[in-house]
Amino acid sequence: MKTIKPMITLFVVSAFVIIMIPAMLVLPFSTNQANGKLSEKLEQKRESPEEINSPAVEVAVYRTETKEIQQLPLEAYVTGVISAEMPADFELEALKAQALAARTYIVNQMLTKNAADLPKGADVTDTVTHQVYNNNDELKKRWGTDYEWKIKKISKAVNDTKGQILTYDGKPITPSFFSTSNGYTENSEAYWESELPYLKSVPSKWDKDSPKFHSRTAISVTDFEKKLGVTVSDGESIGTITKRTPGKRVATVNFGGKKLTGKEIRVALDLRSADFSWERKGDNIIISTKGYGHGVGMSQYGANGMALEGSKYEDIVKYYYKGVAIQSSDSLLKTMTAKR
Template sequence: MKQIGYAVIFLMFVIIFIPLVLVKGCSQSSTQPKTKKAEETQLTIKVYITEEDKVVEMNFNEYLKGVVAAEMPASFHIEALKAQAVAARTYVYHRLINNEKNGIDVPEHKGADICTNPAHCKAWISKKKALEKWGLLSSGKYWDKINKAVDETTDMIITYEHEPIDAVFHSTSSGRTENSEEVWANTIPYLRSVISEGEEASPKFTSKLEITLTEFKEKLSSVRPEIKFEGNPGDFIEKFEKTEGGSIKTIRIGGCDFKGTEIRKIFELNSANFTITIDNDKVVFNVKGNGHGVGMSQYGANYLAQQGKYYEEILKHYYKDVEIVKMSEELNAKIKN
């Protein structure tokens, strides 16, 4: 009888106690993702969607996915896309903090924090339009990559001396990026000229513009009425000076001095890294690179990723002496306010 009693107790233990332990263990493990998700909850941001003339409030990470999808080819290496996500996140935070600090109310934002006009802020595309652009064969795969790039770098930003940097970027350098003061007014310590390999993969690494000599004269005269086109057209260009990155810093044409960036704007060139050839009635611009050339080159970033570099290494290559850190609670609070 004793043995039967022990057997009954053992069976009760197996039937009742062990399942309870297993159920408890399962329930504990199922709550862990919720805890993690709560820790990664992002602030919301008000975005003025320029094309639709409306302000929309959205989760910050969701906004960033639209920025990455619009600013960088989704076919790029995942580490390049991560670098783009962190650069874009930092760029926006830097702008929000500066606007708040200086009491700047940006009329182009129509009351929002940021806008989708790439000429003023950063480009942005909705998920729906991005999927339509990529087509049925690639849309799912590409959006998954964008999701991964943004979600796996949640809260990561680039800082210099504990402050978010002005993380500017461009499409394609000419093989070397530019110092900030060669393009804009200020010398910024983390925006230094660096070698950028692999740019030849960009479809806009080189470009060419041919115009008539008459059009060349008219466009320059509209900006500098005092310019003089005398003598041999081959002598119109008197001298020029280059930047460390190889672009035209200043150029003298017909007795007038122009900045390379000014010539780029006048003739709508892809970059300020150009040569000018005047032959009889024809003027030819041969251009290298695409964009202002400061900060991270997107095609250069993709090349580094293909060579096995992680996004942190890519960012530290293009932005000098910076740290890649998780956004602090203090900074998060500063953004929300």
């Protein structure tokens, strides 16, 4: 019996080696070729932007209140921007359109390295100079008991569009946006010096339902004259509008020989829009405006109106930004990460 047991053990070990060694040599090569499943999964994982880019790309945000620079993952930054820039009770498709605009802006900003008036090491500030940004603590304080559903909704808009940006001729656009139009958006060159082919005036009928569509304000004649550097006659005449923009806003006004642009007047008098009219009432001038914001690019209330009618975010952004494409930021982010 003592002799048989070692012989049996030797036989079992030998059989195991003979069978398993060839299998171990073949298995790593034959499995993938047989069904393609494993290689497909590995390829998908390698190409997934969210797997590769989100952890690697961070945005350096200068927090103006604390005077500190905060490093944030790209998509977390986009979430904080949408939360600050667009009402959370807007339609999901409008929030998705805003996500594309916000993400495109920061990707373009980081690629061009436009650091004018920025503290060293910062990509953007958290103000309207770039994009307004709020962190979770600020949102919890602002939203209170509504925080959970609002952040969940905005997070979905960000996740559903993850990695997507707007491009024109393969380059990220300048995705300007504003609150409410006067019924039309504006050509970029009518407000800024640069003429951009994708920022052209389009009708935006949905804005009439915005609570910010109409506004009236009163200013004394004295303040009016001081702020604009003009003299207003004692009669009803205040100034003559001599030209309007493609977006139906005031282009120029003639005050007895002195010409001012609608933008100059809007800024000097702190008006909501450059689509204004006025009338004199005693020692005051009553100014009425239509719309809220510069009018260039995507109207946020217009986007929400389109979404309410059933438009998807792709339709919304392509309506307000002419000739653009929606593409993955993957390759651009890889390049950016490699340079840092």
